[in-house]
Structures are given as structure tokens and as C-alpha cells.
Amino acid sequence: MKVIRITVNGDEIELGVHDAESLQDALRERLGLTGTKKGCSRGVCGACTVLINGEPKNSCLILAARCDGDEITTIEGIARDGELHPLQKAFIHSGAVQCGYCTPGMVMSAYALIQRNPDPSDEEIKQALGGNLCRCTGYTKILDAVRNWNQFEGDFERSPHADDLEAYQTVGKSLPRPDAWDKVSGKAVYTGDIVLPGMLHAKLLHSPIAHGKIVKIDTSEAERIPGVRAVITGADTPDVLYGISPARYDEPVLAKGKVYYVGEPVAAVAAIDERTASRAIGAIKVEYQELEPVLDPVHAMDESAPQLFERYAGNINTLVDHHFGDVEDGLAQADFVMERSFTGNFTNQAPMEPHASVADWKPDLLTIYSSSQIPHYLHYTASYIFDLPLGKIKILRPTVGGGFGAKAQPCILDLVAAVLSKQTGKPVKLVFSREEVFLWHRGRHKQTITMKLGMTKDGRMTALESDIVLDGGAYSSFGVITAYYAGSMLLTLYKIPNYKYLGRRVVTNKPACGAFRGHGTPQPRFALECLINMMCETYDLDPVEVRRINGMEPNYRTVNDLDIGSCEFVQCLDKVVEASGFREKRDRLPVGRGIGLSCGGFVSGAGYAIYRGSVQRHTEKSREPFQKKAIFPHANAYVKISEDGTQAVVFIGAAEIGQGSDTVLCQIAAETLGLPIDRVRIKSDDTDTSPIDLGAYSSRITLMAGNAVKMAGEDVLQKLFPVVAELLDCRADELSAAGGVIFAESDPIKRLDWAEAARMYFNDQSSLIGRGWYKPPEGLGGDYKGAVVGTSPAYSFGALVCEVSVDMQTGKVRLEKFWDFHDCGTPINPMSVHGQVEGAIVMSSGEAIMEGMIFDETGRLVNPNLHEYLLMTIRDAPEIFSGIVDSYEPEGPFGAKEIGEGATVPVIGAVASAIADAIGVWITDLPITPDKILAAIKNDGSPNPTGTKP
């Protein structure tokens, strides 16, 4: 131990620290300054950036013991006397905050920059922020915020955004997030920041081999280490398998008898602190009998390949064999047929906040704090695994630092922390390291795709055939659904009359793959969009016209029985082509410069829940037959009015994970109630107080939870209006509410203050509470096996153009500019829509050109860190134009539908097509790295770098 004297945010502090303790840990654990975040602890993500004597530094790479005499400023020290710094306000009002996990580090780096240079150029901003990774925003609005920070000094005027809608009071306005203030000032509490009295810290032991039998586990030495409170192995966990889709529960809480991937959790320790737990993990001895690993998904289907699970014959975990129309006939009608193969990549969601869990098991109540996208499914799974009624479990969802699907299944952390808490009688915290985020994975499947498309001379698509092998990794996770989505969603953009899809999801000895933004569809969509562009190139067809001719129209039933409602696909296409100058640029840019067009879209919420039957304890219901309707409402909300009538609080379980659902739901509530936005807040983090919403997956919250909130708001007014009507001597159905006033439309003199009305209601009838819910329409989808996957009350559409330049000598790609137009129905919050688009573009173009998990020949992940798994930095991010087309979805609240996932879907195809346009060769194997580009150029016979395109 050393005693250091430091000044932290102006306060002189004397602090005892361990010799080798990082400043990051000292700030967080000893001083409770948890605004300093922990994203990688290796100096790459920048979330822990603090100022030391005025200079930004990564606190994870600093020993606290060396800081004696230093002056340290953390995110908590930027605001003065409760007044935010203009830079912080700029972040809030520019939409530069989403999940907020990178925000403290980002603000600190930017703050240091404007101290040394109050008017930085874009290049200087990017230099200064290159070490701060953001996974949500695409950096566009962060750049805006830093560029314009001094416009937020003093009492600034919020100017309306260009695309704010006039038709509504609150909906359609680019309002700031309700949680942004907490996030820019370091006050937002994420699961990893939670400290409970008497809390223990836990760690996991992972399998070092990809496939093998566990012969023996000796935990005796670990148990003897002072401070260790519990050591558990598979034998100490319940004897049930779990997962996402009940039909494929196949994963143990901790490995039982066998391990199936490098990194599989084998044992866990709870101890008085993290370091003791780590030491104990190192003292557990496991003897393995290694078995031959299965790593190649195609060979895995060979008869000679080892069988990983008895239930998956030929190692095929999910087989989808769909045929709609008659593909042979369709191909016969085609004038042109092209078949090409494409290979995807394993990509990890890499949310900036690593997963975390705190469990507290008391005799009558199991409480789990979890960084989860799906509190309800976690609730359901915990009930199943621990055989407890749902009523005896409470799930709390603190601030979540991004998910993108990584946190869309119950996490091992939640389950292991619960077991350890039960054993020790204490709350237990378990947090993933960045390496563990990669090992747990549940990210994008690598898909090996062969597609055949037929077209007539005039560009009409006659048939599509798709054969996809999905490398699933060791367990099912979300993968069954992924395999179906990979097929079904190809038909929502183009009216293709004949379609055949063979999808095989194969188990291998790698971390399990799951749902990642765009769930199963980005890689097949990349393949199809590239194939269309290839055919246009080969047969001299216009890629815009081909898309227009086949383009989806409103109220259309696809050949695989998906019911498309509102659809402004062609409008998106036309606008993006015009804005980007695609027609003028295509084939006319010099070598090394290229432009690509691609389209996409997604569901606005899955039409069916993941499990069948009622919400109840698993042991209390038998396996139920499928019914073609929602059994229970997928989203449920209350709106409670405070007793003084001044505030509405929305209660709903919809998981805010950074995407902005709290903002959107508050806006919908405010619009419905006729209250200004500052009189609405939301509580969405507690299953005890907030009714079920299925969670943040399948882009469902705006439409489904939005409808539930709208209905709850209307229910409030229905209760309130009769009271007002009596007072104003009019009929209740004559009344409206807006701007905090209730009035009779016919007679402006008849009006009453909203709060006054609500107070009167409370005086006479007790609490004013409205209830609302949303059930997807009955009968969605066809009657074939798997018909439910891809069904939705509404679909989004988008078209994207991307321009790149390629260094023809090194193969390096520079993403120059993107233009995106999206049909998301009515944008509830345009700024938030653009934020989703910008984030999706940067994330997915990273998948296109630099991201990829690499496994060695033993199945070990070679790059489980942010040094070698490359996320784009602000310096790599392109300029983005995001546009929203006029559209109205009758099934959505105020006409709204999704944006978050659909925006990712067209990206890879656009980037790949632009690169092909730039270099004259198609690369169909993701990621399209400089290495592959240079090899492709060379193999193609080196086009003359100064000449024109062939």
C-alpha cells in the first residue's frame, strides 16, 4: 500500500492505494467516481480518460500510486456548481449521447482539446478524439457537438431542427434524451457501477480448449485462499439447459462434463474482492481430455466429422428448407441467370459497456441487476432455471451501455451471480472483461452464401435461390431464429415471385453466435444487393431501374407470406439516387474512386414472442401447441399522474439500452396526454413496477411499446375528461388536451389547466392511472414451418449510396460519404433517427472493411481485444447524409415504425459495391481488407492506376 495525496476535482484527498492498482480502479472503487468508465482496461477504448494536470490520459494505464501530487479531473468535475459546461450541453442537444458509456471519456478528451484550442478544426477534433471509441453514434453528432460547443454558452436558444414535424406538439421533434444530463456528467449508473452492502465479487474460469471432456476439477486450493467465499462448478448449477428458443435449449449454466469452445465458463469464484477472486480462479485445476474440434461448418456436415451433440445429426442445429412459387420455372423465364458465392465474417457487437450483473438472492426474492436488452426473457429464464415463480424474481435494468444484440439473451453472468449469491447469502457482482465479451460472443454468424438470381431482359426478377451455411458456434442462442431470418427477410424489398432457401445452421467448437443488429439479414442482403449490381454490370442493366421495377409496394403479400403495410421503398431509392448523384457518378469516377448502391429494411418488431403460451412459471404449463396469435400483450404500459397533477410517469419494461427508447416513449406519452415533454418522465428499469415489455430486440419498441404507451395515455384522458366535462359543462368527447391545458374544441373559453383537472380527479377518485398494451395482429404469416420468423406489424425500408476511395497501391479504403434515405414511418424524434442511421453506417461499414473475429486452427480466438478487433474511430468515420422520407404506418403510434436495425442492413452491400466500382474487381469475402483488395487488383492484372475504368 502507498498513501498518495492527490487533488481530485478540486478536493485535496489523501488516499491509500495498492502499489499496482490502476487509477481507474482507485477512482471508481475508492472514491466512488464511477463516471470514469471501464470499457477495455487496455488503453484502447478511451472510456476511462481523465485529466492529469490538465492533460487527458487513460486512467486504466496509470498506477494510482504514481499519482502523488497530481491534480486529477474526472467527468464529475467538469460541471461547476450544478451548471453544466457548454461542451456538455452541446453533447446533450446535438444528440451526441446515446448509450453514454463512451461519453465521459469523449467529453474529457474534447474538454482538454478546447482548453488548449477553443476553436478547433474538424481535423484537430478528430486527432484529439481518435482514442475514444463509440459504438452508437457513428461520431457524426459528437463531431457536431465539439465543433459547436461555444454556441451552448449561457442561455442558448434551441433552434428547431430542419426536419422537425409541424403536425404535432411533441412527436416529430428532435428533443434531447431524458438521460443525457446524467450521462454527460458521469452520474448515470451502469450495472458495473453498482455497489451493495456486503457485496462479493466474482470471476469465471474459462475452458482453454475448444472441445473436450472434463475429467476432473479440483477446487480445493482455490477454496483455501483467504477471502474466497464460494467456488462453484457445473455440478453446483441446476441440472437444466437453457437458451433463447425453448425448442433448442442446449446450454448449461456452467459446463457439465464437456466443453464446446475456448472460453466456455467452467467454474466460478465469489470472493471479497475482484483480485482475490481472480487469484482463486488461477488456483482451480481442471483436467481435460481433449477431443477433436469441429471448426469448419461445411466439413462439420460430413459423415466423418465428429458429432458434437446427439440431438444435432450431422451437426446441423437448424435446417430450413423453404420453397415458394416455383424456382425452376422462374429461372426458366429468366433471360439472365447469375450465381455467385459470398462469405461473411464473425463480428462482435462490442458494446462499449461490457456485460455486467449483480445478483442478490434473499429467501423470498431473487433480485438481478443486469445490463440486459431483454429483462423479461431474463426474468422468464431465471424462473425456469431456478424453478422460482416469476413473482419471486425481480429484474432491474440499470443504464445499459449499448447492446446491439449482445445482451439480447440471458447472460451467463446473471445466472452464475445468482447461484453464487444463493450459496453465500450475499449480493454478488460479476462483470465481463473485454476479452470475455468476445468469448461469450452471441454476435454475428459467419454465413457462407451461394445465391442464384434470374432476371428478364427488362430487369424483372423471376426467381431467387439461396443456399446458406451459418456457422453457429457451440450452442443455439438466438441462432435458430437467425437461420430463418437469413432466408425470410430477403423478400421484403423486391417482389420476387419464386424463392427457394436452404439454410443450415451448423454447430462448431466456437463461441455461440446469436442476434446482432439486423439479425441474420445483413450478410444475405449484402449478397443479394451485390448480385443485383453484378448482373446490372454484366448485362448492362440500370441498377436503379431494376430496383424500381421490382421494388416493394404498400399492402403487398410476399411469396413467403409476409404482409407489407406502409412502404415508401421507391421514394427512398429515388431520393438517395438524386442526392448522391449516383447516376452521374456510376462508372464515371476515376480508378480508385467508386460508388455503390444498396437497399435494406427490417421488421418493426417480431410478430410473435420467443416462447409459447402464457407468462407463467415454466413448470406450471405443459408444452403448448403454436397458436397463430399473440397469447399475451407484447408491450404493456401504465401512465401514472402525480397526485398534484403536474407530472406523468410512464411505467413500462421496454429496455432503454442507448438506442433512445425512453425518449421516444416519453414523446409519445406527452403528445397523447397533451403535456409538455418536461412533464413526462419514464421508469423502465424494474420488473416490479413496470409491466412486461418483451425488450429491445427485433426493432420493436417504437411501434409496440409506443402503441402501449399511447393507449395508456388515452386511457388517462378517458378517465380525466368526464371530470372536466362536468366542470366545463360540455361533453367529454368534445375535449382535447394540448400544452398542459384541457379544452373544448368548439368553445375556447371552456378550458381547464391539466394539472388542476388531475388534482381534482385524485381528490375524488384516488390515483389517476392509465393502462395500455399492444398485441401484434392475429394471423400474421403463413402456415408453413418457420413462417413466423420475419412476420411483423410493419416493415421499414431504406436505400443507401456510398462513395469510397481506394489506395490502389496499398488497398486501403477511405469511406468518403454516405447518403441514406429511410422510410421509418413518422419519425418520433428525427435527431434520434439520424443518430441510429449514422451509428449503423459506421458500425456496419466497419463490418464490411475491418471487423472480424479470427480463430486459429485449435479454435482459439486470436483477437479478443480492441487492439486487434478493429472498431472504426472518429478518424475513419465517413461523412453521412441521413434523410427521412414521408411515410405513415397505420399500425404504428402516430404512424411510426423502426429505424435501428434496418439502417444497418444495406450498408455492407453498398460498401462492397463501391469498392468493386473503385477497383474494377468484386470481392465477396468479408471483411474486405486492404490485403484482399490488393490481392484482387493484382490477380485481375493491375488496372492502370491513372487510366479510366474498363
Place this chain on the structure above:
Amino acid sequence: MIDLEVRLEEPTSLPDVIALLVEHEGSAKVIAGGTDILVDMKNGDLRPKLLISLARVEGLDAIEVIDDALWIGALVTPNQLVADERLQAWLPALVDAAQCMASYPVRNLATIGGNLCSASPSADLAPSLLVAGAEIVIYKQEGEMRNPLSDFFVDVRRTMLGSAELLTHVVIPKPPPRTGIAYCPFKLREANALAVASSAARLTLEDTGAVSDARVVLGAVAPTPLLAARSSELLVGKKPSSELFAQAAAQASVESKPINDVRGSETHRKALVEVLTRRALEEALHRAQTGGAA
């Protein structure tokens, strides 16, 4: 997670540092900025019992001109290098190299001494220092000695430093007139990235414009920064031209010995060496002709 058994000492003088190194031979590590060593320790790749911090040792964090040479203390950070006007004039290639390292906050922590002593093949600062003919000052019990930096790197992550020796300064001689030095790295992203391959080139021109001295040093394509000796020789005595540079670049590629790894293939690296060397030579020539490094 670093084991808390590790002790930290913060000696204030070089003799004290050496005394600790002698006393704890084999179990002690010197820590400068800590950006490599703490990552290695967190990853469990390095398990010292004692960390000897240089931060409180006087005189290691400055850049000074002594006898027509630039003395850079081992604790000077990349951001200090970037900000130093003398260095900008003498060796702008080192400024470029410093500026492309990692990220701004890391550039406030990392040190020139640490970057060299870590001896990572992809380290950014070594190639341009090597072509500039830099020397290092090594402190040990018997006193100080000066060595050419070119003798320093032994293997991947291994240097000639003995267990009780310390690199205290990097000495950059004033470049002769009409000398240009340039550094061209290739990285997979624009910030926070390591070099996949890099090339530093130095050209000194005669009055006639012919090359009197030339050196090409490659990074990330061999266990240590690699002097492309034949490529360098090929340039000397000749008039600079695109053809000459193309030849020298091709030769550098032949001399490189890259491996396949997560950042790139051997083939790609070989191709990169050629391109980067040509670009470095062109920039070096430009600097030599415009007095960029005079």
C-alpha cells in the same frame, strides 16, 4: 487485473534505479509510461514482483540541445515530441511517427524510452531514429555509455540492455545539410492502430543533387526494425529519380522478412514495403530539396 503482490518503487536517482535492478534481478521491471508493461501485466504475459518507476528520476523528461545534437530524455512523451519546434525542424519524420502512434491520451503517457525498450517490431519511433543515425545513452553501475541505436534491437521484444542497465537518452545528431528523412507507416485504421508495415527513408544529397548517403529502415516486417542494406546502398551515388526509387523500393521488399499475422499477410506486407519505401523516398527527397530537415 494486476496481482496486488506487485510492489512499486519510485527512486529519485539513476544510481538508486540501478541498485534496485541489481537487488531484484530477474523479478523487477522498469516502468516508464506503462502503456505496454501494464497491458502485458493485465494480460498475464508479464509477472514482475517489483516495478521500478522512472517518473521521479530527475532529468529524463526533457529535450535539450547539447553539442549540436538533440538529447531526448527517455521519459519524453510522443506529444512532447510533436510539440517540440527543434525536432520539427531537425527530424520531422519523428514528429510524424510520434503523431501517428496510438491515440492522443496514450501519447501523453507513452515514452520514447519505453517505445524503444519494448522493442516491438511495429513500434513507430524506431525506424526514423535509425535512419537519422540516432544513438542511445545507457546508464549502468560502471557509468554511462553511448551506443548506436542500430545495435540496440536483438529480437522480438528483446534489446541489448543488460538486467541492470537503463536507457536514459536518445541522441539525435544534427542532420547534415540537404538531408531529408520521412516515415511512412501503413495502419488498418486512422487512429489507435499498430503499423502493419512501415518504412523510414533518409536521403542526403550532394551539391550536384546526387545521393551521398541513404538509409532505408523497415518496421513490422522482421523481428526487429530492419535496415534494408542493399536497398540503401543501391541509392548512394545516384541521381534521385522515380526509377531509382522504384528499384530501391523493390529491393527493400525483397529484403523484408514479414510474417502472417492478424494484421496482415506476408504477401501484403511485402507489397506494402515496396509502396511505403517509394513514398518515404519521395517525401525524403522533397524534404532534402526544400531543406525540411536542415
